[in-house]
Structures are given as structure tokens and as C-alpha cells.
Amino acid sequence: MALELRKLSLSYPGAGDSALDVLVDINLKIGTGTFVSLIGPSGCGKSSICNLIAGVEKSAQGQILLDGRSILGLPGQVGYMPQKDLLLPWRTLLDNVALGNDIRREDKRESRENARRWLNRFGLGKFTEHYPHQLSGGMRQRGALLRTFLFGQNTLILDEPFGALDALTRREMQEWLLNVWSQSSPTVVFITHDIEEAILLSDEIVVLSRRPAHILERITIPFSRPRKPDILFSSEVLVVKKRLLDLLR
Amino acid sequence: MSVRSRRLQKKWRDGIPTLIFLFLCLAVWQISVDFFKLPLWLMPSPAAVIKAFWRTRELLWSHTLTTIWETTTGFVLSIALSLVAGLAMVLSPMAKRLFYPMLIVSQTVPLIAVAPLLILWLGYGLLPKILTVVIVCFFPITVSLIEGLEVSDNDLLNLLKSMGASRWQMLYMIRWPNALPSFFAGLKIAATYSVMGAVIGEWLGASSGLGVYLTRSSHSFRTDQVFAAIVAITLLSLFYFVLITGIRRLALPWLNTKQE
Numbered sequence: 001m002a003l004e005l006r007k008l009s010l011s012y013p014g015a016g017d018s019a020l021d022v023l024v025d026i027n028l029k030i031g032t033g034t035f036v037s038l039i040g041p042s043g044c045g046k047s048s049i050c051n052l053i054a055g056v057e058k059s060a061q062g063q064i065l066l067d068g069r070s071i072l073g074l075p076g077q078v079g080y081m082p083q084k085d086l087l088l089p090w091r092t093l094l095d096n097v098a099l100g101n102d103i104r105r106e107d108k109r110e111s112r113e114n115a116r117r118w119l120n121r122f123g124l125g126k127f128t129e130h131y132p133h134q135l136s137g138g139m140r141q142r143g144a145l146l147r148t149f150l151f152g153q154n155t156l157i158l159d160e161p162f163g164a165l166d167a168l169t170r171r172e173m174q175e176w177l178l179n180v181w182s183q184s185s186p187t188v189v190f191i192t193h194d195i196e197e198a199i200l201l202s203d204e205i206v207v208l209s210r211r212p213a214h215i216l217e218r219i220t221i222p223f224s225r226p227r228k229p230d231i232l233f234s235s236e237v238l239v240v241k242k243r244l245l246d247l248l249r
Numbered sequence: 250m251s252v253r254s255r256r257l258q259k260k261w262r263d264g265i266p267t268l269i270f271l272f273l274c275l276a277v278w279q280i281s282v283d284f285f286k287l288p289l290w291l292m293p294s295p296a297a298v299i300k301a302f303w304r305t306r307e308l309l310w311s312h313t314l315t316t317i318w319e320t321t322t323g324f325v326l327s328i329a330l331s332l333v334a335g336l337a338m339v340l341s342p343m344a345k346r347l348f349y350p351m352l353i354v355s356q357t358v359p360l361i362a363v364a365p366l367l368i369l370w371l372g373y374g375l376l377p378k379i380l381t382v383v384i385v386c387f388f389p390i391t392v393s394l395i396e397g398l399e400v401s402d403n404d405l406l407n408l409l410k411s412m413g414a415s416r417w418q419m420l421y422m423i424r425w426p427n428a429l430p431s432f433f434a435g436l437k438i439a440a441t442y443s444v445m446g447a448v449i450g451e452w453l454g455a456s457s458g459l460g461v462y463l464t465r466s467s468h469s470f471r472t473d474q475v476f477a478a479i480v481a482i483t484l485l486s487l488f489y490f491v492l493i494t495g496i497r498r499l500a501l502p503w504l505n506t507k508q509e
Contacts, residue, residue, distance in 0.1 A: 051407075054411040055410075055411060055413075056407050056410050056411045075410055075411050075412065075413045076411070076412055076413020077413075080408070080411040080412075082404060082407075082408065084404055086404055086405055086408050088405070088422070088423070088426070089503055090426040090427075090429075090501070090503045091503075099412070099422075100412055102422070103409070103412050103413060103414045103418055103422075104413075130506075131502075131503040131506055133503075133506075134506055151412060
């Protein structure tokens with residue numbers, strides 16, 4: 001078992017005695033190399049789960065285990081990517097992608113070589129020396145994803161990474177992400193609002209309830225890989241889609 | 250033709266109306282002085298100012314050197330002090346609570362009241378002039394530095410935190426580069442005021458410097474020389490401004506590249 005959430009609960013102290021419950025008893029096992037999407041109503045606490053796994057937030061009950069090791073409140077264990085690309089404006093694309101290596105104080109030349117290899121392999125080789133503001137939204141997002149891949153290595157938490165992109169770029173990015181993922185197949189926890197995106201990308205979809213969030217259902221997506229966007233028109237997908245829409249209603 | 254040289258050419262073209270306007274103003278000034286036959290001690294013409302500038306060039310230069318020395322020392326000292334004070338106030342909220350209000354109050358005390366005291370306490374040497382420069386420059390540099398260091402984008406800090414960055418790494422990877430544009434804006438303001446700070450110090454008592462040249466010329470009704478001193482002070486201030494702008498270009502390469 002790679003990533004495991006055990007009885008994870010989170011509540012914020014509210015005014016007076018009332019506390020705001022965000023997560024209630026979340027139990028989830030995610031196998032190594034699995035692509036899992038979390039889907040749920042807005043504001044249900046999906047991002048809180050991300051923040052907890054990423055170690056940015058730590059005030060929760062329960063446990064988060066990565067390969068059996070507790071990582072609750074321990075940052076730097078997984079690759080975390082929020083919705084905004086958050087590339088540093090004063091770093092070139094190359095230096096942005098190698099940010100994690102710098103934080104781990106790794107050898108500069110080696111990390112830059114490695115980053116350059118990845119950028120070349122995934123179609124950004126021409127833009128290594130460009131600053132973020134010189135790149136398109138899609139390219140920035142790719143850069144941010146590669147940075148997350150290089151940092152997280154085996155476990156990635158992607159919090160609505162394509163939420164801010166237009167529909168066409170989004171579809172392009174989904175295929176690109178599948179391509180990158182297939183090269184090293186890390187464990188991925190993917191947050192999204194987009195049902196089709198979840199179906200296209202994941203091995204399993206976890207549906208969360210309204211706040212306080214608990215797991216409503218886990219749906220396995222049976223299609224083989226590599227997947228083509230055409231599968232979205234098949235009748236099996238329509239059944240899954242209908243089920244998801246009913247659950248989210 | 251390269252993009253760079255084309256951009257340079259455009260810059261020159263954009264500057265032409267400014268130059269023409271400046272020339273027109275000087276012409277109106279020259280013609281008015283000639284037409285109304287204004288005496289030299291009341292209002293010198295541009296030509297007379299240039300003549301005075303050229304005639305006293307050696308004297309003017311030796312005074313300018315003193316002022317450059319005071320301004321540069323005071324300016325560098327202000328930057329060093331601002332770095333220490335700014336970092337302390339950003340890293341420790343307590344330090345900010347203690348010193349920030351004092352910083353603002355200190356800026357409201359009129360320089361013209363403090364400068365004579367400095368001369369009273371420290372004599373007629375260079376030190377009180379350097380201190381007046383520091384008093385003038387320290388505030389804009391420190392305030393702009395603090396503003397820049399207090400990163401408003403919490404997501405950026407959160408990202409670094411999720412990657413396990415230390416406080417120190419967050420400071421030099423995020424806060425410091427984020428502060429640079431604002432820091433340089435402060436430096437530009439300080440640069441334009443710095444020469445004035447030194448001149449005010451000299452004005453109140455010194456043996457050398459543009460302020461001394463100014464008082465002596467003024468006392469002997471050499472108004473053309475007063476204007477020549479004004480020109481020298483302006484040129485010197487511009488020199489510091491251009492210097493800072495140049496350093497900014499080198500230090501902030503990500504702001505010089507245009508969107509393609």
C-alpha cells in the first residue's frame with residue numbers, strides 16, 4: 001500500500017462551542033502507481049485533503065501513511081501542485097522546474113541537466129531560458145507539472161491543475177499528462193470538478209459528500225491504457241457519468 | 250536589424266519631442282531675458298548660465314567631488330542600514346511593532362531643523378553631511394524594501410512550504426527576489442533626494458561642496474553661478490538615477506524581457 005489515509009478527520013474551531021467539521025473519518029488506500037481522482041461538491045474539503053497530504057496543514061486527527069511511514073504534518077514528502085501554476089517569475093522555466101532540487105540542496109549542474117532532459121522530452125525544450133510571463137498558460141502549467149513530477153517522484157497531489165485553462169488547452173493537457181504519467185507511473189491523487197476529466201484520467205474515482213466530507217462511493221474505471229478521448233462516447237462511460245452525476249446531486 | 254537595436258531606435262524617436270520641448274523652453278527663457286534686458290544678478294539667461302558653468306568648471310568640479318563623496322557614502326550606508334532594518338522588521342513582528350512607527354515619525358521631523366543640530370554636535374566635517382543623506386535616503390529605501398519582502402501571495406509561500414523549504418530558503422528564494430522591484434523603486438526615489446540631502450548639509454556649514462559653492466555665489470549675487478550650481482546638482486542627481494536604473498536592469502533580468 002503506497003498512500004493511506006486512516007480515520008482522517010479535520011475540524012476548525014468555530015465561534016463559541018461550535019466547530020466547523022470539514023472531514024469526517026476518511027479511510028482511503030491508494031495503491032502504488034494508481035491514478036485516483038477525488039470528486040465532490042465545491043468547498044467540500046478536497047483541498048484540505050491535499051493540504052494535509054502535502055504537509056502544509058497539520059491539525060488533523062487520524063493518520064496519513066506513505067509506504068507505512070506517517071507523513072501527517074511532514075512537508076516535502078510528495079509533489080504538490082495547486083490550481084495556479086505558481087512558477088516563480090524571476091526564474092527561467094529551467095530553474096523553475098529544478099526548484100525542488102534547489103530546496104533539497106542538490107548539485108546545480110546535475111539537476112539542471114535532468115530538468116533539461118525532461119523539458120526536451122515533453123516538448124518544452126525550446127523554452128528552457130524563457131521567463132514564465134513569456135509562456136502561454138498551457139506551457140506554464142506543463143512547467144509546473146514537470147516541477148511537481150521531478151520533486152514528488154513517486155507520489156503527486158494535483159489540486160485542480162487544469163481548472164483555469166480553456167477547454168481546448170485542457171483536453172491537450174490531459175493527454176499530455178497521461179503521456180508523462182505513463183513514463184514513470186507515479187501514484188497520483190487528482191482533484192477535479194470535471195467528470196469527463198476524471199473518467200479519462202483515472203483508475204479509480206472517489207466521490208466525496210458535501211461538508212463535512214466523507215467518502216460516498218469509489219468507482220473503478222475499467223478502461224485499458226493508453227486511453228483515447230474517444231472512450232468518452234462509449235456507453236459504459238455514459239453509465240459511469242450518470243452514476244457520478246446522481247451521486248453529486 | 251536585431252530586436253534590441255530596433256528598440257533602441259524607437260527609444261530615441263520617442264525622446265525627440267521631449268528634447269524639442271526642452272529646447273523651446275530654453276529658447277523662450279533666453280529671448281525673454283534678452284528682450285526685457287534683465288540684469289545678470291536678477292535673472293541670468295541660459296547662455297549666461299552655461300558661460301558661468303564653463304568659466305568656473307574647475308572650481309565647480311572640485312566642489313562636486315566633495316558632494317559625490319558625501320552622497321555616495323551616505324547612500325551606500327543607507328542601503329546597508331535599510332537591509333538590516335528591513336530584514337529585522339520582516340523576520341520579527343516585534344521589531345516591526347517597535348521600530349516602524351518610529352521610522353515614520355522620524356521622517357516627519359524637518360531636515361532643516363535636524364541638520365543644524367548635527368553640525369552643532371558633529372562639527373563642520375563630512376560626517377554630518379553623510380548623516381543628512383542617510384536621513385533623507387533611509388526612509389524610502391526601508392519602506393519599499395519591507396513592502397516587497399512581505400510577500401502577498403500566500404500560495405507561493407505555501408508551495409515552498411509543501412516542498413519542505415526552510416525559513417531561510419523562503420527568504421532568499423521568494424521574499425528577496427519578490428522585494429527587488431519595489432526595493433529599486435525606493436532606491437530611485439532615494440537617489441533623486443540624496444544629492445539634495447548632502448547639499449542642505451553643506452549649505453549650513455562646510456568648507457567644500459556644491460552647497461558651499463551655492464551659498465558663496467548667492468551671497469555675492471552671482472546668480473548665474475547659482476544657476477550653474479543648480480545645473481550641477483541636477484546632473485549629479487540624474488547620474489545617480491541613471492546608475493540605479495542601470496543596476497536594476499542587470500539585477501532584474503526577468504523584467505526586461507518583453508512578452509513574445
